Amino acid sequence: MDHRTQRAAHRVEGRSAAPGIAMGRLVRLVAAKPEAGQSRPVAGEHQALADALEASRLDLTALAGRIKDEDAEAILSFQLALLEDESLATPAFALIADGEVANRAWVAAIDPEIATYDRADDPYFRARASDLRDLRDRVLRRLAGEADQALPSGAIVVAEDMPPSVFLATDWRDGGLILRRGSPSSHVAILARSRGVPMIVGVDIDHLESGVDAVLDGDAGTLIVDPDPMLRADYGRRLSEQAQARAAAFSFTGPVVTASGEPVQLMINVTGLAELRDIDPSKVDGIGLMRTEFLFQERDQLPTEEEQYRIYKQMVEWAAGKPVTIRTLDAGGDKPIAGLTMPGDLNPFLGVRGVRLSLKRLDVFRLQLRALARAAVAGNLKVMIPMVTLPEELDRCRVLFQDAIDELRGEGHQVVMPPLGMMVEVPAAALVVEDFKADFYSIGSNDLIQYVMAASRDEPQLADLARPSRAVFNLIGHVAAHAKRNGRDASLCGDLAGDPQQVASLLDQGLRSFSVAPGALGPVRAAIARYSGKPA
């Protein structure tokens, strides 16, 4: 039966990328494609491009007025300046005069500009290519007659994929996100979880149309289109429970303990200062994972030492003596950074990422280590190295850190060498974790699972394989036991820790420290409180 012809509720399955319920109307975003439409006379094509450029200019002006973020504003003002520069579109209008259609002419004019930025030696200039692409696509969308993606709040947005910049520019209050591509480990999914936006990926979006009522069940990974009144009432109840639970998660105080009275350390994963604004530091045990990738993404230039120092220092000060674990740049894999990561990595998850990239881009790595050594003076800072595979990599990082510290002392700065730990996410490291001279261990379950199971988290057909198996739990137990024997800290900061159903299994392995997205604090606290010890 063709479900498009009936109005009864139907379900579309996907994979949960961020939990929670959203109810609202679908808003479909259509990707821009430079397809030739039916040809118009030259004057019509000329006018179409002129109109699209003007509409895009108005879009960007409105967007710049709404966004208060300094980096986003810089990107927008650059794009606006490009649009207001006649020399950008002049070649396109010349092609139109020769009989080309507007959208192909626009692409032909702007693609060579993008290519010159792609070829630049300087990473700052190279990174501008993405801004031009974004601008190209905005104008193409306007040419295709689409309104700007100014999304109403409370909508369930349906799209092929979404860059973090678009996610960050959207008001997600009561809304949700459905993507065909993307994965639970993508940056957008991480943002969605930390901001409490329900999200599903791997969804067949072909028959989803704008304006239709729907319920997004981010817990089950299901979208229900045209829900009947009973379903609607059910989900309405769950939605209000969710709102209460969220409020409770943030008002809950007191230590986290298991049913048998054992204390457990519960920390949060963050990506920047903005997320800390709504969290009371007295209610968590610190920051277990600060992902620094976001400081490097979607921006005009790589962050300077001074800028990084200020951010790290403010985090350490926010925590007021509680530990703050900052992970050095984990670029590569699914987290490309323009001007830094290597394009054309054939298999990015097995490629030049994490510490492998840092040790190749010492200019960038040194600045980060310098900023960290200076911020460590302000409080309880710990530094974690991602994607460590061999002991020598960690040794090398320690030497570089010491060099940075000597250099800073020579310049008259106050510095401290913070504890240097490793992310345990590569099986080769987890299996012989005792060979590594790490001050602490943090288990990155997302990557550990996909590397142990040889199953990509981006492949919807392998969802049953890309899960924690006994092999994964044994490795986690091995790392936890080693840390305990040697009096070092071991925590787990992947999504596994944020899943209340997995918490008991992790506690069984001897782990007593977790770091989760702020939105998962309440449920994980509750799951820990239910735990009464390993079954005999």
Added chain:
Amino acid sequence: MNELKASVLMRHEVGLHARPSVKLTKLAKGFDSRIDLGLSPDGPWVDAKSIVKVMATKAPKDSIIYFRAEGKDAKAALDALVMLVDGDFQNGP
């Protein structure tokens, strides 16, 4: 009318990239004079009011930026542009 020239050392950390270029071209557009920018005293010259052209020079840190201007407000334009670059693009439109 005479053409005026000026030059200034650019010390901006990452060169004449997006943010400085936005400020520079905005400032230049505020003047009626024709204003060109180059990286050597004899050009080649690009329109200092075009961000596409200005960014395309990819001027790195420690470049000397040359300006030439022609028009009623050429003197004021050059003074303002030199001040912007000399002040490390801190002020400006």
